[in-house]
Amino acid sequence: MAEAPMRRLPVPWRLVLAVAAGYAAGSLVSFALFASPAPGPVLFLPAGVTFAALVLSEPRRWPWVLATAALVEVVIDRSQGIGPVAAWGFALANTAEPLVGAGLLRRFAPHPDLSRRRDLGAFLLCGVVAGPLVGATIGSLTIRLAQGPAVSDVLLPFWAGDGLGVLTVGGAVLTWRLDRGRPGAPGPAGRAALLLLTAGVTATAFWPVGIATAYLTLPLLVWLAVRYGVAVVTEAGVVVAVVANVLTVAGRGPWAPLADTPRLEAAVLQLFLAVAVLTAWLLAVEITERERARSVSLRETEARRRVEALQDVTAGLATAPTSDAIAEVLARSGICLLAESGAVGVLTQDGARLRVRATSGQVYDMPIDDPSALAGAARRHAPVHAWSPSALAVPARTAGQTFGALEFRFADAQPVDEDMTAVARTLAELMASALYRARLYEDERDAAHQLQQAFLPVVPDDLPGARFSGCYRPADEDHDIGGDWYDAFPLRGERVGFAVGDVVGHDLRAAAAMGRLHTALRVLAFELDEGPAAVLEALDRASLDIPGAAMATIGYGEFDPATGRLCYACAGHPPPLLVTGHHADYLAGGRSRPVATESRPRPEASVDIPAGSMLVWYSDGLLERRDEDLDAGLERLLSVTSRLDGDDPQAWRDTVMQEMTAGHRLLDDVVLICLRLQPSPP
CATH class of the missing domain: 1.10.1760 (Arp2/3 complex 21 kDa subunit ARPC3)
Structure with missing residues (x-):
């Protein structure tokens, strides 16, 4: 081989x-x-x-x-x-x-x-x-x-x-390469000028014979060290050494009298040159070390500030429940970690558009095929770097799905280094995870909202002897589901029945119990036709088969326009409020314990309704405030309603809700109904 x-x-x-x-x-x-x-x-x-x-x-x-x-x-x-x-x-x-x-x-x-x-x-x-x-x-x-x-x-x-x-x-x-890119470092022409200056100063300092002017080179070298750094000092050191040796050999300089002892002359000269150059060099090194330490400190401070800001953004994203809230957090606090301005784009469910929120506060829609860097990153599922103006866009992608993109716009054209790209990707990953969670939450909320809307009654406009308006407001508007409800419906004999109820809880279980109680009450009211007390007693028995119905409170009333008489009963529910003119009174009769807790016959009460009266009924969420008891809420409602005029129940409903809840966070779900009761003429 x-x-x-x-x-x-x-x-x-x-x-x-x-x-x-x-x-x-x-x-x-x-x-x-x-x-x-x-x-x-x-x-x-x-x-x-x-x-x-x-x-x-x-x-x-x-x-x-x-x-x-x-x-x-x-x-x-x-x-x-x-x-x-x-x-x-x-x-x-x-x-x-x-x-x-x-x-x-x-x-x-x-x-x-x-x-x-x-x-x-x-x-x-x-x-x-x-x-x-x-x-x-x-x-x-x-x-x-x-x-x-x-x-x-x-x-x-x-x-x-x-x-x-x-x-x-x-x-x-x-x-010679150390000072490249250093702020204030001279270019080739500047270095050449400095070296010529050094040669001139050295020649001038070494020209006199026997006079110690050579030390004038020291201030020059020190100035070069302070002003320009290591590279210029070492280059100047070569010039000083050569010029000083040339003039010394020519018989000039402070050590010319030592020419008879050349070894001593050479030793003194080289010792001076070594000390001069090395002193300036060490000074330049010390300055460079301090600048480097300060730069490291600034970078560490900036990195720490960025980490803290990133933690704040992470905390904000963790508590932002919706896509809009997530976009607002990133536009307000996330983009400024890297750039002067930018935008957050969230893909719509169909993937055809981006809902864009800019750092300027502007909100607009953008088609996914837009030529911008933001749309390009979301469309290509990859980072996009635009140069005019300078911008970096990264997709918000997780679990193999793109949810949007982040765009960072820079005031000046600048290269995007690895650290900036890493931070941008981190923000995009956080955004994608938050949007993934928000999509699940929004789907759940939409389903809950549709369920709650399905539970709310459809009240006919032509109720006998009454004009009606009602509303439901959840304590947690993000979930929009709970156990409070209302209803109004016609009964046999040209009468009208109406109810308000409150099931314990604010979740799907409470809503399910509420829906079954609601339906049961309406059916029992039609079938029994024996008054509110009989309806509530039958509802006690029916509620035994309804999970979550125990301890529910219900107020139910029936109004007969022919007689002008209102019969009502309250199973643990706050009393209705009757307003005639500017006089308001709570109807305190017919009270008993909540549903499924009463074994005795339930009482009911009746009252003759003057023409043009307004009946206001509600759940206790309307009265509750964190720093007050219910009695204060009852007094406040009495004061609000006694000042109202007009016969439009919707105007009354809106005014009462505004006056009673404005500026305060709801502690519980609220239902409110207003009925304009009008007895028929004999």
Whole structure:
């Protein structure tokens, strides 16, 4: 079996050319700067080029970087008259140095960010101290073998030159992208202007001989650190180092009097440059760290505020019973979590339209095929991002069904990040779950409403000797079902019967009991024709077979227009109120206990009705208030009715209901009937 051919790694030509150009330029600057073929210049710029190339590239490409640096080093050294042995020795020193420094830095900071204190410390220890120390050791031994100076004489200058090269050039390369996108960060032209300013200030500061004006560069570097950040400071550091070395070699600067002791002059100069650049750099890092901490704090605060607001929205959705209430909660409190404005669209049952509620308060219908982002999200069951104006729409979807959509509109065109999309989806999911629950509730409420309407009587308009108006109002209008009821119907002998009742409860069971009692009372009234007491006694017996009928209260009366006599009986029910003119009296006779609790014969009472009288009968829900007893309610009803005029029972009904319940939450269901009783002339 033939061996598979070895896989050849492609040559990273862009990296190789960049390293070769940078290394060669730095080496030539160093040799030209000191105008000497002697090795070991004090500021060795290529050390920063190789180190930065290794840090920024993958380890599998490091051999290409090191081989390129070694080859360029040998070529330039030989061109400067350095022997082959020394040239290869310097090549070894200048490849071992970045390899050690970059390897250690990648070990302690795999992705170094030199705007952070921890990563900057690792950079200084590994790249500026440890790596150059290895290179200086190899380089000083090479110089000792090639030229004869003691290792101790060249070790420190070699180390300082390479370390300063890594600090300035390597630092500038590793940080040049840090300030991209930072508020106030200069563009390319702005950076070029700042570097020219730095060169001018440094040249001015280092021009006087023997005068300590070099320290004027410190305020400039500090200003750059405060105003522009890490990247600009490191780039300015390279300019300061190069210009200061050029002028010092030219015999200018505050340390020119030390020219007779070049090692001391070089040491003082490089120490000043390192301290100046590093001080400004640390200041920029400290400012960046504080800005980062403040940004994190603001993001955490915003996230916490958003979570709290989301909790409020969740609580509002949990208590919103209807689709309209859900849309109102989201339009009022949900959309503002992400955007300046927006809209909530709820699909109608047929899926043809969206009922839209905007954050502005506007409510309107929109066809599902509308080209808007809101309709598109509901139609496609997927998010839609519109750009003009900038908007994000997400469908409200759960259990495989879309119930509507949310639209977020932004004041300025801005990218929608993952966090914003996640919050939008969360709101849409909450909306879908709430609408699913609301649809079930609304279906149940509609069924209950239809059932309650079916239980309400159809009262004929031509009752003998009476004009009638009645109404039912549930305590819980969202459910619209309960046990209160009323009725009015003609009887034999041109008489009229009427009743009000109250079954305990506000649910379907109470409504069912109410319906059966209602029907039983009407049937018994027709069959017995023996007066209200006999009807209630028969109803006691019938109620034994009606679940939930026990303790129901009923008021039943019969009016004979021919005689003008009203007979009535109250089984635990509040008394009727008779109003003649502006005089109102409760009819307190005929009282007994509630249905199915009385074993004795029930009493009844009768009264002669003056012409034009109004009879008002009601359930106790009309009288009840949380801070009052029933006696206060009875007095209030007496006061209201005694002030009324007119003969229209519907006007009386509406006025009494308004006066008795306005501004107060109903504690119980209410029925109210008003009968205009008119005896027939003899």
